[in-house]
Amino acid sequence: MKNKKILVWFRNDLRLHDNEMLVEAIAKSDSILPVYFFDPRYFENTRFETAKTGVLRSMFLLESILSLRKAFQQLGGDILLVQGKPEDKIRELVTQFEIAEVYHHREVGPEETEISGHVEDLLWTLKINLKHFIGHTLYNKEDLPFPIKDIPDVFAQFKKKTERDAIVKSCFLAPEHIDFVVHTSWGELPSLKDLGFDLNTDTIAEQYAVGGEEAGLLHLKSLLAADADIYLKHSTKHTPEKPGFSSRLSAWLAFGCLSPRMVYWKVKEAEGIFGLNANFNQVLLGLLWRDYFRFMFKKHGIAFFQERDLEKDILDATEFVNPALEKWKTGQTENPIVDRYMYDLNTTGFIPHTGRLLVATYLVHVLKIHWTCGAAYFEEKLIDYAPASNWGNWASVAGIGKDDAKSKNTFDLSKQIKILDVAISDSPSFA
Template structure:
């Protein structure tokens, strides 16, 4: 048996159905669970808003705290650090004489760059990194085609997936966690420790506190149970083609407080009797498709020409017009209401997201990537692939 593994938590802030963390506890005598707050995530963009704003940061802090509490219930703890993960995890691997680093596999450019750098940093210490794919219902090898032959639009993808859909059973949860001697967990940081002024959470945000969701796996599981009891069991209409977002499950799925497989297996007993349960599964597959689209097309997803590579389509880079949109002072009151709701609650329905995105990109003709960056800052349920695929689609440079 391996003596010691560093487990690096990323967008998998849960113990239930966390295949990678469970594997670490089964493979090693001791596991060092770690979460690293990366200051680069909270830096300000050229537009003045942060990559991840104060509301997203607060939700993350709550989620990490809940994870720590759940680990402590099992005899473990969560080591907290602030800095560049690819450097800090390597330092911890050396400090704790670990043989392996286990973590979840990501596909967005910043995350994969961190993985590559970490792998290089620990290779010189004869420490290996083991990556586990846990973001979707299944892994790339489970698809009935290669990523290179991924269908361009979702309806074709769904038709190929739905008939033979097989979802691996959810992973077990670790019963007990053994920590090394002298383990010093450190403090959960405050907003100022992440260089975020607490006053960035304004009085408007605080007045909307009834609408702000609490981070963490504990709340996520309760929310899922509530959704099943209120809508799925009694067959109540969901009135949405994207219920994962519209019923806010995406809020916890975004940080991995809730896994797609957990949602799927909660729905499974009702699929034959409730058609709307099937709509949720379809939406989970749509979320998967966004991830595979990012994996297939890479950096093109983030460029104005989008995955269609529309190089002849011109976008306006007019900052004053963009700022009217971000400050909710456009000619369109519905759009203004949506932007005000986003900045005060961190949440929008799919209809509101599409409305705001369509107005910026198609009515105003402003560079749609600017809008995608604004959503990244404020949406608490921000997911790289989901957000950028949506903006590609609305702007007419992608297809889903």
């Protein structure tokens, strides 16, 4: 096709490095049109009386998109910013710019998958192909030692077989040259107010992280350099894990500002220089857990939640305002460790994995409140919210996930209850 143009639909993949979708679009077209849709559905309230996206995650999103915009501008182009639902706006775009194909990354959450379906149906009527890419995982599905339908439901088995028999591919290089579709009005980056936030009532504390690919790569470099420095101060290669260690990479991974493969290979590079490191191992384990939950959602969909009356339980849990739930949300439970973590969550948008397990245990097993209420609140507050990991972890705490309770990697209720009873004040370990 003469002058073939491809629309590149960015979602949670806000980076240039290791972006197969972008690399292939550049290779298969004469010019590309990068687009980001500010979908109003992600800024609405839920049935749980929570916001789909809180103010802190919205700030991180805007910073990440601005970072990508600047990267494209340095290459002589830009990214088109569109207000509205993709399925409502994309017809006009593909017609106006004579688009031949649309590329996007496939998601696994039911809501995200439904949006892709709407867009695909619309494009089908226009005889335009929506090409799917999978760039959110460490392992490509075709490189796994089993088809999706046969992926082990037990994390320990998934980890063992994957680490033994699968390969992590090398990263795609960031493009150095891009031909962009000619356009004169690329759209304005919305403000928090434009997205529906009342800055008089939405408290914004100091963020623990700044959004964007550049910030993510700098954080990764700093993290590995810090652990290398710790290594040099110890005589053994097997250095102990730092007390309170957290990689804090999760927000950049959630928005796709960092590729999990980039993180993996940078860690492996550091290991090759400095030797084994417990903190490095924790980073790699975190990447595996991300893959596990995404592949579980791909395999099972909503059936991942093994709860017979899930819809009824949600209706019962949201029928009235529960004072205990409100105290949990605001950190007023009178359990010191729970309240401290909830304060951190509300003011920074982040708590480490250990803290998430503890506050979830308290909500589900002490207060006896349905787990989906907590998962929905985390969806609003977490900067690093990712559907599969968030809802999968909450299901594990509630005991309804697919991971076998006999697995040594599964949620340990008795351990969490003991910690809550003691209400320790020591800093937790890796998230």
